[in-house]
Amino acid sequence: xxxxxxxxxxxxxxxxxxxxxxxxxxxxxxxxxxxxxxxxxxxxxxxxxxxxxxxxxxxxxxxxxxxxxxxxxxxxxxxxxxxxxxxxxxxxxxxxxxxxxxxxxxxxxxxxxxxxxxxxxxxxxxxxxxxxxxxxxxxxxxxxxxxxxxxxxxxxxxxxxxxxxxxxxxxxxxxxxxxxxxxxxxxxxxxxxxxxxxxxxxxxxxxxxxxxxxxxxxxxxxxxxxxxxxxxxxxxxxxxxxxxxxxxxxxxxxxxxxxxxxxxxxxxxxxxxxxxxxxxxxxxxxxxxxxxxxxxxxxxxxxxxxxxxxxxxxxxxxxxxxxxxxxxxxxxxxxxxxxxxxxxxxxxxxxxxxxxxxx
Numbered sequence: 001x002x003x004x005x006x007x008x009x010x011x012x013x014x015x016x017x018x019x020x021x022x023x024x025x026x027x028x029x030x031x032x033x034x035x036x037x038x039x040x041x042x043x044x045x046x047x048x049x050x051x052x053x054x055x056x057x058x059x060x061x062x063x064x065x066x067x068x069x070x071x072x073x074x075x076x077x078x079x080x081x082x083x084x085x086x087x088x089x090x091x092x093x094x095x096x097x098x099x100x101x102x103x104x105x106x107x108x109x110x111x112x113x114x115x116x117x118x119x120x121x122x123x124x125x126x127x128x129x130x131x132x133x134x135x136x137x138x139x140x141x142x143x144x145x146x147x148x149x150x151x152x153x154x155x156x157x158x159x160x161x162x163x164x165x166x167x168x169x170x171x172x173x174x175x176x177x178x179x180x181x182x183x184x185x186x187x188x189x190x191x192x193x194x195x196x197x198x199x200x201x202x203x204x205x206x207x208x209x210x211x212x213x214x215x216x217x218x219x220x221x222x223x224x225x226x227x228x229x230x231x232x233x234x235x236x237x238x239x240x241x242x243x244x245x246x247x248x249x250x251x252x253x254x255x256x257x258x259x260x261x262x263x264x265x266x267x268x269x270x271x272x273x274x275x276x277x278x279x280x281x282x283x284x285x286x287x288x289x290x291x292x293x294x295x296x297x298x299x300x301x302x303x304x305x306x307x308x309x310x311x312x313x314x315x316x317x318x319x320x321x322x323x324x325x326x327x328x329x330x331x332x333x334x335x336x337x338x339x340x341x342x343x344x345x346x347x348x349x350x351x352x353x354x355x356x357x358x359x
Contacts, residue, residue, distance in 0.1 A: 002257075002279060005146045006145075006176050008144050009143075009145055010143040011143060011144065011146065012145075012147070013053075014062065014149070015048060015059075015061055016148075017043040017044070017046055017063050018124060019046065019061070019063050020043065021074065021101065021104070022104040022106060023037040023105050024037060024040075024108060025108070028108045028110045031116065031118065040336055041079065042337055042338070044301050045153075045154060047301035047305065047337060048151070048180075048302075049061065049305065050339060050340060051305030051306050051341065054339070057309070057312060058083075059085065060139070062088060063087070063088040063126065063129070066093050066101060066125050069100070072090070082340070087139070088134075099123055102121040103120040105118040105119075105120060106118065108294065108295040108296070112267055126157065128160050131168050136175075140171055140174070144177070145172065148169070148177045148178070148180070151182050151301075152183045152186070153186060155197075155204060156186065156189040156190060156197050162200045166200060170207065178210065179204075179210070180209070180304070181208040181210070182212040183212070183221040183222070184217065190220075198222070201222060202222060208254065209255055210258075210308070211255045212258075213260060218260070222248065222251075237262075238274075238285060241262070244260075245260065245276065245278050257279050259276065259278075259304075260275070260277075261274070261299070261303055269292060269293050270293060271290070272288035273289060273291045273299070277320070279317040279320070284318055292332075295337070297337040298331045298336075299329075301339075302324075302330065303325065305338075306320075306324035325351065326347045326350040
């Protein structure tokens with residue numbers, strides 16, 4: 001059985017998120033020795049929505065803002081420019097040591113110098129998100145959402161956001177919205193909360209129709225045994241990835257789509273990139289291929305965004321994984337950590353390996 005979308009959904013896709021900004025050194029310099037930085041509004045969850053919003057689908061982000069903050073104004077402006085609606089209360093900053101939007105500081109790496117990511121999230125306003133701040137009857141019931149996306153980043157950010165994600169997943173299901181859950185494990189978020197978060201992630205996974213993660217995510221978030229090495233590189237491990245996904249499906253029978261991305265790092269500029277997906281009872285595999293990289297941040301989110309776009313667009317499952325793979329390959333050609341395809345043709349050209357100039 002494959003996911004069945006609400007036909008009357010006003011929003012193709014939605015998410016719950018904590019927005020912030022990312023600053024990236026120009027010209028692939030390191031953070032510690034660069035003097036010029038490029039800034040963008042960001043979050044893992046809106047990055048997923050961005051594929052659909054770029055291609056004309058309606059999208060909405062449920063979030064929270066700092067009242068009067070110029071960073072909040074920048075975030076709102078960028079979301080509007082990216083065709084993503086937003087809902088969320090604004091709260092007073094509370095002085096210089098009060099609330100703020102998080103800073104993500106990341107360089108792109110180069111050659112054998114790996115990319116590095118530094119998170120500065122003290123006082124993050126999004127850590128106080130509550131489902132009660134949103135009119136879920138209107139959003140999910142009257143307007144309608146085709147797929148509601150939750151990431152393990154927002155689900156693990158604080159006790160409040162954990163409760164918020166569980167509550168919103170339940171509300172989405174109550175109104176016939178499909179739930180997508182990208183496990184997105186981060187050790188620093190889980191420290192000291194391992195048992196609590198393991199139980200919470202299992203609850204969200206039990207509500208999900210679409211489950212996405214890499215091998216580490218399924219192991220550390222849900223407690224599955226990861227794939228053992230089955231040969232040289234990623235190719236030899238695909239059979240073991242399939243076995244892991246079978247075990248996940250057995251434990252979470254509500255879900256109909258399971259996907260894991262495959263990545264092998266040759267250098268910061270070149271990776272092998274592949275995907276394994278189980279949709280219903282059928283397997284779809286994109287064998288790892290070499291892709292060139294300007295900045296690797298956002299590849300997993302862009303894959304999920306492309307996968308969900310394929311679902312809401314009525315593609316056949318084979319095309320879901322192809323479009324997702326190509327969106328992951330697209331986003332790493334940009335300093336922005338969200339994929340913003342010009343049109344579907346651009347994505348399909350990437351999948352086909354057609355890099356000829358378009359005139």
